Amino acid sequence: MNFKDRLKIQPVEMPEQDPVVRITNVEEVPLGYTPQMAMQEAMRCLQCKTPFCIEGCPVGIDIPGFLKFIETGDFRSAIRKMKERNLLPAVCGRVCPQEEQCQLFCTIGKARKNPCESVMIGKLERFIADWERKNGEFETPPSVKPSGKRVAIVGGGPAGLTVAGDLIKFGHEVIVFEALHKAGGVLVYGIPEFRLPKSIVQSEVDYLESLGVIFRYNYVIGKTIPVQVIIDEYDAVFIGTGAGLPRFMRVDGENLLGVLSANEYLTRANLMKAYDFPRADTPIVKGRKVITVGGGNVAMDCARTALRMGADRSLIVYRRAEEQMPARLEEIHHAKEEGVEFHLLQNPLRLLGDENGWISGAELIKMELGEPDSSGRRRPVPIKGSEFIEDTDALIVAIGNSPNPLVPASFPDLEVTRWGGIVVNEITGQTSVQGVFAGGDIVLGAATVILAMGHGRRAARAMNLYLSSGRWVDLDKALDLCRAEVR
Amino acid sequence: MYEILHKEKLGPNIFMYRLRAPDVARYRKPGQFVIVRIIEDGERIPITIADVDTLEGSVTLIVQAVGKTTLQMAQMTVGESIPTITGPLGEPTEIKKIGSVLCVGGGIGIAPLYPIARAMKDIGNSVKSIIGARSSNLLILTDLMNEASDDLIITTDDGTEGRKGLVTDAIRDLVARGEHFDQCVAMGPPIMMKFVCILTRELNIPTIVSLNPIMVDGTGMCGCCRVTVGDEIKFACVDGPEFDGHKVDFDELITRLSTYRKEERESLGCYTSETGCKLDSMPGGSS
Numbered sequence: 001m002n003f004k005d006r007l008k009i010q011p012v013e014m015p016e017q018d019p020v021v022r023i024t025n026v027e028e029v030p031l032g033y034t035p036q037m038a039m040q041e042a043m044r045c046l047q048c049k050t051p052f053c054i055e056g057c058p059v060g061i062d063i064p065g066f067l068k069f070i071e072t073g074d075f076r077s078a079i080r081k082m083k084e085r086n087l088l089p090a091v092c093g094r095v096c097p098q099e100e101q102c103q104l105f106c107t108i109g110k111a112r113k114n115p116c117e118s119v120m121i122g123k124l125e126r127f128i129a130d131w132e133r134k135n136g137e138f139e140t141p142p143s144v145k146p147s148g149k150r151v152a153i154v155g156g157g158p159a160g161l162t163v164a165g166d167l168i169k170f171g172h173e174v175i176v177f178e179a180l181h182k183a184g185g186v187l188v189y190g191i192p193e194f195r196l197p198k199s200i201v202q203s204e205v206d207y208l209e210s211l212g213v214i215f216r217y218n219y220v221i222g223k224t225i226p227v228q229v230i231i232d233e234y235d236a237v238f239i240g241t242g243a244g245l246p247r248f249m250r251v252d253g254e255n256l257l258g259v260l261s262a263n264e265y266l267t268r269a270n271l272m273k274a275y276d277f278p279r280a281d282t283p284i285v286k287g288r289k290v291i292t293v294g295g296g297n298v299a300m301d302c303a304r305t306a307l308r309m310g311a312d313r314s315l316i317v318y319r320r321a322e323e324q325m326p327a328r329l330e331e332i333h334h335a336k337e338e339g340v341e342f343h344l345l346q347n348p349l350r351l352l353g354d355e356n357g358w359i360s361g362a363e364l365i366k367m368e369l370g371e372p373d374s375s376g377r378r379r380p381v382p383i384k385g386s387e388f389i390e391d392t393d394a395l396i397v398a399i400g401n402s403p404n405p406l407v408p409a410s411f412p413d414l415e416v417t418r419w420g421g422i423v424v425n426e427i428t429g430q431t432s433v434q435g436v437f438a439g440g441d442i443v444l445g446a447a448t449v450i451l452a453m454g455h456g457r458r459a460a461r462a463m464n465l466y467l468s469s470g471r472w473v474d475l476d477k478a479l480d481l482c483r484a485e486v487r
Numbered sequence: 488m489y490e491i492l493h494k495e496k497l498g499p500n501i502f503m504y505r506l507r508a509p510d511v512a513r514y515r516k517p518g519q520f521v522i523v524r525i526i527e528d529g530e531r532i533p534i535t536i537a538d539v540d541t542l543e544g545s546v547t548l549i550v551q552a553v554g555k556t557t558l559q560m561a562q563m564t565v566g567e568s569i570p571t572i573t574g575p576l577g578e579p580t581e582i583k584k585i586g587s588v589l590c591v592g593g594g595i596g597i598a599p600l601y602p603i604a605r606a607m608k609d610i611g612n613s614v615k616s617i618i619g620a621r622s623s624n625l626l627i628l629t630d631l632m633n634e635a636s637d638d639l640i641i642t643t644d645d646g647t648e649g650r651k652g653l654v655t656d657a658i659r660d661l662v663a664r665g666e667h668f669d670q671c672v673a674m675g676p677p678i679m680m681k682f683v684c685i686l687t688r689e690l691n692i693p694t695i696v697s698l699n700p701i702m703v704d705g706t707g708m709c710g711c712c713r714v715t716v717g718d719e720i721k722f723a724c725v726d727g728p729e730f731d732g733h734k735v736d737f738d739e740l741i742t743r744l745s746t747y748r749k750e751e752r753e754s755l756g757c758y759t760s761e762t763g764c765k766l767d768s769m770p771g772g773s774s
Binding site for chain 2: 179180181189217218219220223224225226244245246248254255257258260261263264267268272273276277278279280281282283285356357404405406
């Protein structure tokens with residue numbers, strides 16, 4: 001098939017649950033490709049000589065490589081190719097903002113002048129991962145001689161899981177310390193069931209266990225075991241404790257009943273299964289008219305969860321305009337389909353309560369866009385005199401998270417930025433403490449799963465070199481040399 | 488899994504459990520707590536650690552059954568295990584030699600108070616303790632508190648033991664007879680801590696309290712346990728659970744504790760109708 005023909009193939013639509021039905025359940029919205037659909041979609045890939053899509057991928061997946069295998073129906077080889085670079089494809093296929101990454105650079109998308117019409121790399125990644133899981137076809141790589149080295153991974157989220165998967169392959173003893181009672185981090189407490197089923201996360205964790213990774217749940221390093229003890233007892237340590245520090249608006253009334261951080265709301269709903277109360281024991285605030293303040297993926301998740309919790313109306317209140325919302329396009333699109341109302345260019349000034357201390361309303365002010373701020377986006381400016389009250393009986397604050405301070409606070413030797421992120425070498429993930437590496441949201445602040453995985457990938461390479469060579473100073477230069485040789 | 492090694496009933500709805508949790512016991516200091524989950528799909532709840540035994544590798548929790556989870560826990564037996572004990576969480580109590588310390592414990596608050604009273608005495612303070620409950624059969628750890636204190640005063644609302652009245656009455660008694668205190672530590676129901684602090688503020692006695700807001704993760708991740716201390720918002724799970732009692736907004740804490748009152752009643756009701764298990768009736772009406 002030649003280029004012209006491939007270009008002509010229309011993007012294969014992913015079947016989805018009907019919006020009216022899906023707000024009554026927590027099942028996934030996209031229903032997945034059939035093998036025929038996948039093969040057809042994979043045919044759209046031109047197998048470009050210079051695949052720009054790979055450069056857009058934070059973990060450097062050989063995209064044309066795995067797409068070619070899907071096109072020919074060789075799904076076994078496709079997943080093998082995928083897993084050379086990405087151990088969590090079932091997750092990434094569902095949560096990566098592909099329109100800002102691989103699909104942004106896709107030649108087809110450029111030819112059609114629309115990144116939404118690129119090859120559906122994300123959907124195909126999801127397809128191949130689901131195929132492997134459904135067919136029970138997990139392959140265990142050949143066993144490796146034990147290296148005699150012990151690695152501690154603090155935090156079982158996307159960064160930590162990636163490091164674990166990479167390092168176990170070198171024969172190191174790998175132990176993941178997870179504070180919660182399930183591994184996955186944001187994958188399990190933050191991202192809703194209807195975007196990322198927890199059974200999938202569990203399946204990925206089970207896979208890592210089958211490779212020999214040891215998981216210790218309910219371990220809060222810094223409390224259960226001091227950080228120094230971990231550093232002393234392990235040959236290398238990776239800190240991936242994430243951005244679990246909720247940001248509040250600091251307005252009056254924020255402690256009223258019915259006002260929750262997004263982390264609390266989502267943790268109750270997802271990890272603690274409050275959607276199943278009272279069969280599951282954890283309750284959740286169920287408002288009739290729920291306001292979610294914020295414009296990112298987390299805000300979309302909250303607003304859509306509120307509908308599933310039975311809200312009559314679910315509002316997004318965001319101080320900038322839609323084009324500036326950081327949320328993934330697909331999430332905004334799904335939220336709108338489900339009936340989430342977008343109240344843009346509005347910002348809360350204070351929250352009002354009733355005689356029982358429950359939130360009854362939010363005083364909002366209208367905004368307009370002024371000059372760009374430090375993030376490059378046009379700064380929202382309040383319009384004087386435009387204040388008004390929006391009634392509400394539940395409000396979720398989804399304006400961002402900062403790095404969780406628990407580990408840095410208990411271990412002052414670790415250099416951190418002004419806002420609490422651990423300072424690391426960009427190439428290796430090395431921190432200011434010998435033997436200790438870090439990556440993911442604890443470094444970046446609240447970012448994405450795939451960036452965390454990219455950090456994990458980088459750190460694992462550097463950690464492996466550190467473990468085998470004992471070299472700490474100029475590890476980044478040594479790593480570069482290593483990579484040059486491999487190429 | 489964390490095995491129940493020992494279980495004892497101390498009074499109506501009050502149980503003491505010793506659970507195997509060597510990694511929680513190892514670095515624990517007085518004042519810290521654990522987050523516990525007793526079944527899959529159960530809720531996560533905070534419970535102060537009353538004691539540990541590092542040789543046995545166990546933690547001792549004293550728990551008052553008030554709702555579904557704590558009532559279900561009360562049905563468990565030695566040999567059974569629970570899926571989650573996470574800790575030790577929170578900042579430990581600052582134990583220092585300051586002179587004369589007044590320890591005030593109300594009801595179930597006597598449990599976390601005991602290790603602190605003992606530590607304060609061990610480091611060389613003179614420790615006077617007041618423990619109070621609604622009725623005699625709700626008093627716990629009286630012998631241990633007696634050993635840990637230079638002087639122990641017992642109060643009961645109904646006069647069935649000790650001085651009839653509230654712990655605040657006993658504080659006034661002590662002060663009236665010329666006692667001076669450099670520090671007060673008060674632990675118990677929020678309303679009790681509130682009124683103790685109002686009194687100690689008047690009397691100029693610096694007071695530490697241990698707060699018990701609703702929690703979910705216990706590691707500072709969700710903000711559910713946020714409390715207003717002075718003009719700052721603090722998270723009880725990582726900044727606390729102990730704070731300067733004179734700065735805590737107790738009214739807000741008490742209100743926030745009622746967030747899930749309706750759901751708590753529903754959950755308990757479901758559990759009771761499914762299993763027939765009920766809370767013991769409490770003296771003086773409902774718990």
